[in-house]
Amino acid sequence: MRALSIEPCSLPPACEALRTEVRAFLAEAMAAxxxxxxxxxxxxxxxxxxxxxxxxxxxxxxxxRRYGGHERSALERYVVLEELLAAGAPVGAHWVADRQSGPLLMRFAPETLAPRIVPRIARGEVFFCIGMSEPDAGSDLASIRTRAEKKGDGWVINGRKVWTSGAHRAHYMIALVRTGTDRAADRHQGLSQFLVDMRTPGLTVRPILNQLGDHDFNEVTFDEVWLPDECLIGAEGSGWQQVGAELAFERSGPERYLSCTQLLLEMLDQADAADPRQAEALGRVVAQYGTLRQMSLGVAGMLARGDNPALPAALVKDQGALVEQAMPDLAHALFGDHVPPGSTLDKAMRYATLSVPSFSLRGGTREILRGIIAKGLELR
Incomplete structure (x- = not known):
């Protein structure tokens, strides 16, 4: 069995000064x-x-800076994300592009696609979606069937993606498709990634409403979608390795334990300090938040040092989902019989109850993540 260690990480004074700046901005921008x-x-x-x-x-x-970036530290970025999430800021439009699409393009298309597109991401002008999941494939990305075939100086893609968050507002998709054989022995070898302009003819986006009635997810159909050679990201057949690097960014951030922050804040506001049951239960959750924060911050420290955070990132994501998915049940147990209908606590409880089932799906299902963890710890 292999040991897993996430080295503690402390924030330097510059990060706390930045935190003050971000809070001042949010106090004004989020006031209404x-x-x-x-x-x-x-x-x-x-x-x-x-x-x-x-x-x-x-x-x-x-x-x-050559890509429009600001060459600040991973820890400074962590502080900004932490404050945005704690405030419930509407960051979903640019979130995917900032978290993973931009870094992916800079790493695997540094001289072609990145110089043209990444600076626009940094300006908050261009939004991305992720084309991974498919019908009958779920989190088993090696089972995808959407296929790209070489035709002259480009590629023709046919297939379908589902649960594509934000596709209806995205300018681009990074799609994982099959370019090689689909034989079982070669499932991981024949995958490639493409940059897809969402305005491309043959591409159709259909809404998938979630339990809340919101339109976050989409089904995206490729019907003879032609892309030029320059839209191939990295080398043909390297998609599996590239996706692995991309998912490390997706699983490691503070969003993996701060999605229910508003509900926690509402519970703390409504709690009775003289009630030992509420004090113990909420104190336990706050302690869990503190532990997850230290783990997530440790992953940020790994990114700052250039280390590979894939294994601890999967652990943070898995444990964060457990804490957050238990939050609505805790709220109902502590406050359910005396929550005024229509109150802010009531609305937060209702929203969380309907939204948390997805937390163990996004970024990889719990079963997939635990398989990654078990393999990384040499438990199987």
Whole structure:
């Protein structure tokens, strides 16, 4: 069995000074945003808000200046994300592009696609979606069937993607498709990634409404979608390795335990300090938040040092989902019989109850993550 160690990470004074700056901005920018909208956390989207963050240099913070970035530290970026999430800011429009699409393009298309597109991401002008999941494939990405075939100086893609968050507002998708054989022995070898302009003919986006009736997810159909050679990201057949690097960014951030922050804040506001049951239960949750924060911050420290955070990131994501998915049940147990209908606590409880089932799906199902963890710890 292999041991897993996440080295503690402390924030330098510059990070705390930045935190003060971000809080001042949010106090002004979020003043008129009601608590029920803050419940959406990082799934809420506002293109104008994203552009305002871009103007302040809070998108693409760690990226090289040649790509429109600001060459700040991973820890400074962590502080900005932490404050945005805690405030329930509507960051969903640019979230995917800032978290993983921009870094992916800079790493695997540094001289072709990145110079043209990444600076626009940093300005908060361009939004991305992720084309991974498919019908009958779920989190088993090696089972995808959407296929790209070489035709002259380009590629023709046919297939379908589902649960594609934000596809209806995205300018681009990074799609994982099959370019090689689909024989079982070669499932991981024949995958490639493509940059897809969402305005491309043959591409159809259909809404999938979630339990809340919100339109976050989509089905995206490729019907003879032609892309030029320059849209191939990295080398043909390297998609599996590239996706592994991309998912490390997706699983490690504070969004993996701060999605229910508004509900926790509402519970703390309503709690009776003289009630030992509430004090113990909420104190336990706050302690769990503190532990997850230290783990997540440790992953940020790994990123700052250039280490590979894939294994601890999977652990943070798995444990964060457990804490957050238990939050609505805790709220109902502590306050359910005396919550005024229509109150901010009531709205937060209702929203969380309907939204938390997805937390163990996004970024990889619990079963997939635990398989990664078990393999990384040499338990199987």
């Amino acid at each position: 945003v009601p608590p029920e909208r803050r419940n959406r956390n990082w799934s809420g989207a506002d293109a104008d808000f994203s552009r305002r963050l871009g103007e302040r240099g809070w998108i693409g913070m760690t990226w090289p």
